[in-house]
Amino acid sequence: MATWTKRKSALPSQEHDRNNKERVPLFDRIEETLDYVKETFSDCDDLTIRPVTIGKAPGYLLYMNVIVNDSLLNGIEERLSELRHSPDPERTDESATAQPFDRLQAAFPLSQATEEDDLNQVIDAILYGMTVLLLDGAPHALRFQTVSSDGRGVDEPVTEQVVRGPREGFVEQLNTNVMLIRRRIRSPDLKARFQVLGSMTRTGVAVLYVQGIADDAIVHEIHDRLRKIELESVLESNYIEQCLQDAKWSPFPQLYTSERPDRICAGLLEGKVAIVTEGTPFVLLAPALFVEFLHSNEDYYDGSLPSTFIRWVRTLGLLISCFLPAFYVAITTIHQDLLQTPLLIRISGFREDLPYPILIEALFMQLIFELVREAGLRMPKAIGNAVTIVGTLVIGQAAVQAGLVGALMVIVVAVTALTTFVLPNYAFMQVVRIISFPMLLLGGMFGFMGIIVGLMFVLAHLCSLRSVGVPYLTPLSPARRTGWADVFWQSPWWAKQTSKLKSDSEQPASAGPSDTRQPQPGGGGSS
Template sequence: MKFKDFWKRSTSAKISRRPAAATTKTEKTPLLSGLKENIQKIKSDLGNSTDIIFREVRVGKTGENVMGILYTDGLVDKNVITDFIMESVILNSRITEVEQLLTSTHDVVHILKEYVLTIGDVKEIHCFEDLYHSLLSGETIILLDGHTEGIAVNTQGWKDRGVGEPSAESVIRGPREAFSETLRTNTSLIRRKIKDPNLWLETRQIGRVTKTDVAVMYIKGIVNEKVVEEVRLRLDRIDIDGILESGYIEELIQDDNYSPFPTIYNTERPDVIAAELLEGKVAILVDGTPFVLVVPALFVSFLHAAEDYYHRADVSSLIRILRYVGFLIALFSPSVYVAITTFHQEMLPTQLLVSLAAQREGIPFPAFIEAIMMEVAFEILREAGLRMPRTIGPAVSIVGTLVIGQAAVNAGIISAAMVIVVSTTAIASFVFPSYSLANTIRMLRFPFIILAATFGVFGIIVGIIALILHMCSLRTFGVPYMSPFAPLILKDQKDAIFRLPQWAMFSRPRLINQNNVRRANNGPSQKPKPRT
């Protein structure tokens, strides 16, 4: 089947499953001509909120033009209002040429924009809905008595966390800067790394109450336009009262809501987003959160780290193999232990079998109950360590793992071998660069333990087959989730389990990118040659 036909079938089926959002057209209320009436309505609609500041100023030498300035305290930079609005209006309006223009024409708003205000981002507003959105977004509103239009000046200046180190993704080698909660700061961090005019940015407001700014970034000419159109379609169909974090967007636009595997990648590192954009993917930034979404997201993306491309190819390949091994250990080691000790003791060497039997002598519970008890206890300890204050969290983990585990073994409730298996599983679950994939392994571990306790190794094999079938059936914005393994694409194996040197990775992923496939024109000819 051709990729074009496959794409049409997958996207059309996806669109047909998603009902269109209910769109209700609301007529906008135009501004009134009187300044006092406008101010009275604004105060009434906003409940006389004390953080809405109003200042009345007279323009010109004679003061025949009355102007009102409104802003939200805490969302604006007061120095900008004082230096570029107040001072500009009071001083520049008294210049003879400007004063003549103000008295000779009725288009005072245009004169203020072109000759008086000395600030860059200025726009006209004509209705109360646009006025409230600008006012509550940190912009300063200028209203004129006798005019039904106003001016919105960008004076945003709230306090933000700034650019710091990533907290959820540790950095060994690479840039140590992370996204913040401010949308414009995040877009600037990406543009610092990709200085290309083809890096396009689209912004829309989502949420009837919060009106959260959501930005879509992609590189024109590299990205697949069908993916961009699908992203726009899914975002425009969101009809909800509020968006407080990118997780809201992730749940509302993902392909399969009932799959434990994440189909949308998220990160707080700008270098990761820049690399994903260069592969032809689309980034979704949400104001108020440092975590940026990336689509489409393949399964291999959750096992790759940014440091894989900063180290040598042989070191990166070895580390990736360790991650895949850790994936298998974290998912199957408890279930394999339960299956072998319960049904298939003949698979163990005699000495090991005797040792395990001696350890289990006096244990009142079967291996299945042991595994469930230890896994639940570890999940509780891990969650407690995350939610407790940072000064207490490590102490809780140490006490839980050492004291409680040793006490359980000494009391004869849990065998020492089970403690070793659960501890190894826990350590292996920390090797994943993506926390989303780690959560998936945490959930799938329990069904495999149940299958092992019920049917033994046969149950584990049936579970693996069902898991592979499910993963191969997943799609992420029209792209097969298990690509480049299923379907098998030999050219893309250069950056799947192994990572070839940079000079060998001269092409982008085939199913993600269809336009500009080649990264470099000379390709393998860039291979370093020894000096003779």
């Protein structure tokens, strides 16, 4: 023990070793190595240490009993038991202390066991659910893959449901999510690079891209930003998303999140980079463009005409969600001369005897609906939808009968709330809900001029945004006509292929591959 204590004090701190990947070799005596592991996992009752014997050499099995697969662990113990009871061959050299280790190597092929001579890697292996075997006199430790695969099975995504298209969605297991992507892009050009983030959580992260399609500068930029992340915990992909954003305080999402493998694969084939995080079904896709948040996976599985029509409907829904309450308040308080006399008289009749100004009335109804919607999300599924619908109807009807709000205001707020659900991306929908409040205040205080000024500020902010160095409004600003076919209308696949062949024949030799890249099913505009 004295030797181990002296050696440990001479080394850097354990936390510094594990974070900076400094190599800490195994101790000469197995007792010293075991004491080091025990000290590291002090007060960890789920650490199991089981003594074993290989020939005449003592050893120990170390694992976390709550995260290992019991069947795999039992198989390893049975194999070790067979070695313990098998006759020990005659030794030609009495000093050959590595002979039991040679028997272990012969009993366990490299596909089942991996040699490890770094104590930090041994500790990490135990934390990840592997089983480590320490053998006295052996130059290496052996680690076995016994990670438990228990978890949620592949199921249909919850937040991105479609009528036509694949039904598979990402899960919380990192390897499963990478497998779902590999199963769709069967090419060696699909590269996957793994790393660990979070000094406490040690969360696995995979960066995937298609070599030859993805821009090398974007790939290197993402890797550089990931290496600079210094967080104690990474429990969800949003931790990484906030660190990768160019504009830290912008409310607009600058990375696209999806739990659909087909959507991520389509982005990879367009030259984007996917970031898969362990413990969450939401995968990040960079760079993200503004127009992509108005596109749905189903647009690429339907016909050209229906998809184009639905896209324009979504654009109209975006405008209604942002500006309808502000427009209604502005035209009924400041710009009443723009209304026809019969309509103005009817609106005045509805607002007769109402105690509050129309701006206060609109803010009150907007906040009430946000509260009801949030309550519906937090309630159990069995009663959440029913309570939300009934609560909204009851509150709206009661407010009108009590003379607190007008019937037209209830209609305006209800239409505004419904159109937010037309937007396919939940993160983008939240931003639209937030923007509607300052627009409402500007419209109520300054009329149409306030709404126009607010819109100019939003557009200026969008023009200044970048996603991993790519302009946020691409291909609208800067204008790239090759990407317009996937923004204003949805061209049929045969037309895209013909356009691509024609573009390739007319393209100069100096042009890059991104100039003629066509959108993929489930993807957005060309980046």
